[in-house]
Amino acid sequence: MHYVSGLKLKPELQTHPGFSRVFQPDKLTFGFIMPLVGYPDSPFPLLEDHQKMAQLADKLGFSALWMRDIPFYDPSFGDTGQVFDPMVYLGFLAAVTRNIALGTAGIVLPLREPLIVAKQAVSLDQLSHGRLILGLSSGDRPAEYPAFGADFDNRAERFREAVNLIHRVTTESFPHIDTKHYGKLKGMLNLVPSPRAGRIPTLIVGRAQQDIDWLAANSDGWIRHRGSFNQLPEIVNTWHQNRPDEYFRPYGYGTFFDLSEDANEPVRQNWGGIRAGRNALIAMWKKHESAGVNHVALNLKTLQRPTEEVLQELAEYVLPHFKND
Template identity: 50%
Template sequence: MAVSASYPSQAQPADISLAALPRERQVELPIPHPALRHHPGFQRLFQPGELTIGLILPLETHRGRAAPTMEGHVQMAQRAEELGFGALWMRDVPFYDPTYGDVAQIFEPMVYIAWLAAATRRITLGTTGIVLPTREPMYLAKQATSLDQLSGGRVVLGLSSGDRKSDYPMLGIDYESRGERYRDAWSIFRTLAEESFPHFRSSRFGSSEGTLDLVPKAPFGRVPAIAVGQAQQTIEWLAHNLDGFLAGAPNPERLEVLGNEWRDQVRAAVGANVYKPLGLGGFLDLREDPDVPFQRIPGGFRAGRNGLRDYLEQARSAGVSHVALNPKVSQQPYDEILDELAEYVLPYFPSHS
């Protein structure tokens, strides 16, 4: 596996036509936690009535192969930032399981965020998602607050329950308990990251009598944390506890239903006219024919650039704030994918400054 560590100059963003300029912003809704109103990474991605685009790593197409080469990966990340993509998302895949045939971006996501944070300046760095039931929440809190400090507030932590059953015996964890472990770990994570000299007690993750404090704390008061998938929880629980929800990309006719359900649950959990973002994520098989419409594939969809743009317009109208795309299953080289998305799609869905 070849890994490049040099940081060359970047390609320039594509020209934006007047027709592609963003629409007038809707009336802003309050964000429940005041820290998130000032968090650069959260604000770059999530605004009511708007939609941004992120990329799930690796930034490389590798159809039919379990692992990417990771050649030039830093340069590709810098190029994605210069072109204006909102976020780079890293998956949590610790082991190679031939049954799944996929090892994501190879590198451990929290370590990789630190590397990319040093090579970029503005782009949000997130996870889709950290498998919370398999993580020690105290060290995860230390990692997350440290990375958010070092990156200048660019970390958005996506947390999942994991779907790879084979990982759990390796870690000595009962797969069927992952929903309960998720809630337990979440409570410890939030308590340690945000409270001073906290008190807590957990049968799984230890206890504190308030004599110790976690440092550093998050630079803006909170590291944003969103659910990736339903994580073995009810939508009601997610709406009450998490800062947002990243779901799988549904068929177009299901977008409005999903948007309404999430907003209803947020309204019930934290009050009317409050904003917690809804996002979508999945594979993108970008087709050469620009007019190929949305077509379902396992774990995502295929479309041409115009079909993708139509889908994103529908998603935005349904209240979706961010879409994280993983084009690794596409046929063309990744730099060509970036160029096409930057010229024909991204101008309609710009990231927020």
């Protein structure tokens, strides 16, 4: 089984400002999981330069900024992510950046009211001039579910229903919808505003307790945790072979990341991420690009060096090898 190249984006996504910036067939792009700062020895990042670094990533030509959905500090996980609520933070970043795509990776859908998520998404889509990519997940922190009065055991079923509900209310006018876990719409209400491209591009982040066929049929792409790089070709092949139509659906992964000052330091993998010099990264990511990986989202929590210095080095020495023409 081999990676299928030469596929095309769905017509409505080919000119979508956010999606087409991040995802193109047979191309690899790079973005960042917020915040843009290293905090290897603390669960709490310092956010003094968060606006400046986001604007720098935009200026230097990186493709996306991704927001995690972490409502509480859970000491057993030891990471608060970008601290700010992802939808609120995206609204702020939409106002202070110009071109970089803005995504969620991902909204924990079983803990949120899907109609409110849909309203937030279409609002962000309009305010960012079409740069929003909506990544959705089922969540991996069981302690959060009791706080919301939510059932952890049926999250897979509620996730599927919520994804369908968001899709329908953002693409249909005055829909008739009867849900099991949420509400009812009887054709008397219409969600406004409408998405700029006719719908909101949607990714599934992680597995969300679903099988591959469902992921491919109900999303525009798949973002996973890094996992084993040895398994990447098989995973990407399986993903593309399970597509329900002739259109391209991208595959990407997220990873903790530390850039060595030694440009020739080989890639070192630990439980959650990678550390390497830029030359080893270029060689590795070229292999990943050939295997069909379309996007890498770098989480700088484990970063030891100053963020600005690392962004500049990646932009000068790495990005030119992965031009998205």
